[in-house]
Amino acid sequence: MAEESGGVTFTTVSADDWLTDTRASYDAVADSYLDFTREALAESPLLRGVLALFAEAARDVGGPVADIGCGPGLITSHLHGLGLDAFGVDLSPRMVELAGRQHPDLRFHIGSMTDLALADDSVGGVLAFYSIIHVPDHEVPAVLAHFRRVLRPGGVVMLGFHVGDRVRLKTEGYGGHPMSLHVHRRPVERVAGWLRDAGFTIEAQVLLGPDDEVPGGMLIARTGS
Template identity: 85%
Template sequence: MSAPDWLADTRTSYDTVAESYTDLTRESLAKLPLLRGVLALFAEAAREVGGPVADVGCGPGHITAHLRGLGLDAFGVDLSPRMVDIARRDHPGARFEVGSMTDLPLADGSVGAVLAFYSVIHVPDAEVPAVLAHFRRVLRPGGVVLLGFHVGDRDHLKTEGYGGHPMSLHVHRRPVERVAGWLRDAGFTIAAQVLLDPDDEVPGGVLVARTPA
């Protein structure tokens, strides 16, 4: 599948489920104390670097808003125009824009940190190195990136989602070691590794990494 095909499928799928997804995730962080702890760790590292924080694949903006509540100058970027519309509606004090992580619309060295929370899960393996190169490009020296992803070693085509609406996009589960290797190849150093819910059928992986100072 070519990059334009998977990007178009991802955009259309999330435009379709945007309202239902927002309803299902609006209060999700309140029920996930360990995840809030991981985001607090990321916020501490981002504050040390200084500068804006880009939430790439921000969806309806609830995590962007949470980061702002932790004192960060966070803004969101998402492929789905409908998701961005909802984020602007629900979080009017924050900045949100439409954009793709494959061609990130940010200047070189313009942010102190990048959060990509379960947003690289739809990117084909062959495209991930280019995405990480964009993350490094926009980060300041010593900048921080956090990747959240499904742990496993398979992908599947998701044809229905949030609220029973039709979707058509691939969801990739990846070993932590593979994602860490991609980060190192892109010039990052791994700073922290967390495995969430390791006894679940699909654990969550979190990697925090830094660029050279």
């Protein structure tokens, strides 16, 4: 089922192959995405500030920090610069290849947040920076359970996501390359509820660009000690 709004098609998510679509889409746009995001942090002191909050909390826990959905490694490298032992995981092989080329001193791995190949209690922090936006609602609790499983006691998770309450089908992006994946906008309260259900306690909530068409939601949460 689909509806048109402002020239954009909004649909419900019914396909079971969303992981395949997401991987293929980001493989296709990876090089353009790198160029598109290269200066994103330099141009946004507020984003840097929120990431600094996460880094401070994760540093207190100790241990490595996983950047899940790391793309070409910009945020992973930034976390490393903040003193964290950060490594990246991404579904797209091309993204991981570019990340390793751009940041040869850091570790990057191909993997899925739906089947996270990390040991239990192995990391002090998990960052999912706008990488849950393609995950269907019914899959999010399982993803957060994986985050909870791999975190050490007292470990910290930070989620970044688009705020709203609809899903759109993205068919083109980053230099006009074809894509085929769903982009979810979610109320902050819904995402916070999923975190609480997964055993996290919310410690910080930030809304970036509340007057923008699509605000950015940031939630920092902690496991029990």
